[in-house]
Structure formats: structure tokens, C-alpha cells
Amino acid sequence: MNGDDLERLDAPPSQVLSVWTAAYLVTVLALVVMLLYRAGILIVVGSHVLSTWAAAPALLVAGTGARMVLRLCRVPRPSLRRSWRWALLLITECAWLLVPLSAAFEFFGSPSYTVARPAPSAGCRVVVVETSFLFSGGGTVYVAGGWSPFARRIGSYQTDDGARPVRNGQYDVTWDKDEEGSGHLSIYDAYEGGETSFACG
Secondary structure (H helix, E strand, O other), X not given: OOHXXXXXXXXXXXXXXXXXXXXXXXHHHHHHHHHHHHOOEEEEEOOEEOOHHHHHHHHHHHHXXXXXXXXXXXXXXXXXXXXXXXXXXXXXXXXXXXXXXXXXXXXXXXXXXXXXXXXXXXXXXXXXXXXXXXXXXXXXXXXXXXXXXXXXXXXEEEEEOOOOOOOOOOEEEEEOOXXXXXXXXXXXXXXXXXXXXXXXX
């Protein structure tokens, strides 16, 4: 995107402003999803984990594509203050810099996502993301409390020969009967960090 995308024009009707806003919000969402992941937070909906390395680039391309279609259709752009124009330009450029680089880094590790079982009825979920490259492997453990869609990072482990024990079912989850939402994850074949205690609260 270049500065021409953010020219000041006569104020369009409210519905036109809405479509341009939606197009930019999709791009912003792509950046937010990637930054959350880098901050140690996954997005989990029920038993499904949002694949960050695929979702963020898809949102980025969708937002850019939507703006291109609006330009080709000669939909007028909203009139914005200079500060807002520069803010949108900065966010868009940051998204195109950070999202592809982060996604490429994750892609080479071929991440696999697993929601550990069994899970309690209270909605607490333990999510494990495993990666491997050449002869090294490992994973990161996340936990989401209640029915929250956000899972926070709580630990990590290392394996030999690119092993992915959790994906292969080589783990145990035990839940504390006295303290709801607390438990312990044991991962077989992990030579470091294979035991993780957690609390979903």
C-alpha cells in the first residue's frame, strides 16, 4: 500500500465508510493475531485451535484484497485526519513486515496443535503446540481458563529426533479433585520440561 490509498476525499456515505473500515480492520486483525501468539497467547474456540501461521497471513491477504477491490470499483475513500492516515499506513506496513516473517518461521517448524484429553466439564482446556526441525523437537503448553477463547503459555519441553509425543497420544493429564481447574500434564519421551502443573483460573 502507498500513501495514495489514504488521500483525503469528500466524505462518502456511511455505508461506504463501513466497507473501507471493515477492509482495514481485517488487516489490523491479522497483526493482532500474530502479536498475541508472540506474546504467548493462543486463540481456542471449543476444541479447535486457531492455526496462527495460516490464519494471520490469510487475514492479511483478505484485507489487502478487499482494499484492492474497493479501489478497482472506484469506491471513494473516507476523509481522514493526517494522524489517522499515518496511523493506518504504519499499521499496514507493520502487518506486511511482521506477519509473513513470523508465519514463515512457524511454517518451517510444521506446528501441530492438540487439545489434551480428558478435559473437565468446567471448560478448562490444555493446548499443546509441537514443532520439529531436523533432529530436534519440542512443544509449548498453553492453558485456557473457563470458556475463555484465549490460552496463555505456561511451559515448554524438548524431545529428541523431532518426536511429537502429545500428537501421538503419549501423555497423561490428571485433574485435581479438590481444586477445580488445577491439574498436571505428563509428557512421555520429553527429556526436559515433560512435567507441567497448571491452574486454569
